Amino acid sequence: MTVQQPIPHEHTASRVIPRPSEGVWPGLAAVPHTRVKGRIAEGLFRRAVRSLPVRVELGEEVLGLGGPTMRIVRPDAFFRRLGNDSKIGFGEAYMVGDWTTDDLPGLLTPFAATLSTLIPPSLQRLARRWVEARQPTEEMNTVEGARENIHRHYDLSNDLFQIFLDDTMSYSAAWFAPGSDDLVEAQERKIDGILDMAGVTAGQHVLEIGTGWGGLAIRAAQRGARVTTLTISAEQASLAERRIAEAGVADQVQVLLRDYREAQGSYDAVVSVEMIEAVGERYWPTYFEALDRLLKPGGRVGLQAITMPDDRMRVAKNDYTWIHKYVFPGGLIPSVESIERSLADHATLRIAERRSLGQDYARTLNHWNRRFQERWAEVSALGFDETFRRMWEFYLGYCEAGFRVGYLDVFQLALTRENH
Structure with a gap:
């Protein structure tokens, strides 16, 4: 920006x-x-x-x-x-x-x-x-529209995200161990938790939908897996490739600048962390059909998703909010029930295991907000103004409040086929 x-x-x-x-x-x-x-x-x-x-x-x-x-x-x-x-x-x-x-x-x-x-x-x-206002038609998550929507947020500046995220560069809910407030440890625990749900082990070929900055791909490679990871953010892809090389696993991880709808191949496990929120209700069937198509028989999916109550999701799904206008254009937070309905209608996958991290997300956001405030001079030096500062404060504070009271939740879900 x-x-x-x-x-x-x-x-x-x-x-x-x-x-x-x-x-x-x-x-x-x-x-x-x-x-x-x-x-x-x-x-x-x-x-x-x-x-x-x-x-x-x-x-x-x-x-x-x-x-x-x-x-x-x-x-x-x-x-x-x-x-x-x-x-x-x-x-x-x-x-x-x-x-x-x-x-x-x-x-x-x-x-x-x-x-x-x-x-x-x-x-x-x-x-x-x-x-x-209603959501603008130009923010629909077509292949091109999704790229533009992601660009508006994730391509703001890699340097910005490095300032307020932890060393794992994880931009999703952490999972804190009892008695610990260490964010790096909590993010690693979260990544291991979703990899476990997907059953990721050495020798497997894993597909990740939504690369972020490479933290999960690195962790999966360190388990001995081979990883193909997809992103539609050029900025993220560039930094992720550098971090993967620095971690010494470049020979095990392939970063592709590719939409999930364009993915090909067959994988032992599929993992997607807090990417479904950017898919949009119209494309949920396509998303779950893709998970089903790309997963080998007997494989598992590890899905981490921010959720909201089903009744609120149904009422608010066409709303155009402050978050859409300034932070996440084109997004829609699903409910667990809407995920179950989409799976039943468009895939052979079902939810076999679940874990709530809602209160952990409130703590994660609090960490991010404090780091953002404490290091504002560094953010400002990148060229971001006071209006951006207050926008980012409101975004992080607004989300923290939602998770505090349970209006928002986040689940790690293991998806398996019915006959498994």
């Missing part, structure tokens, strides 16, 4: 927050002309927070039951953004400094815990029909 120098700013209780550059963040600097919707949003917001364990400072007025503090710095702009589209405006208002807090994950946790009931269901249905 190319950024410009900060432009005129306002002071808040916590720090100086530059106004976003219109050239870098188009449309973000302008406050929506939605005064009527803003007044409606203010009424709904006041109603919602009065029963939440938060402290909302709105000028001289204080709302809520007490807890983490939210300071609304520019009320008119905040409520107009919220009224324009609540699923996007709340995060955008944080990005531009309309509101601030000293404990973002803590503040967002009560909101996440009551996400489905904060707004009356009848108004939610009305908003989905008449107010809120």
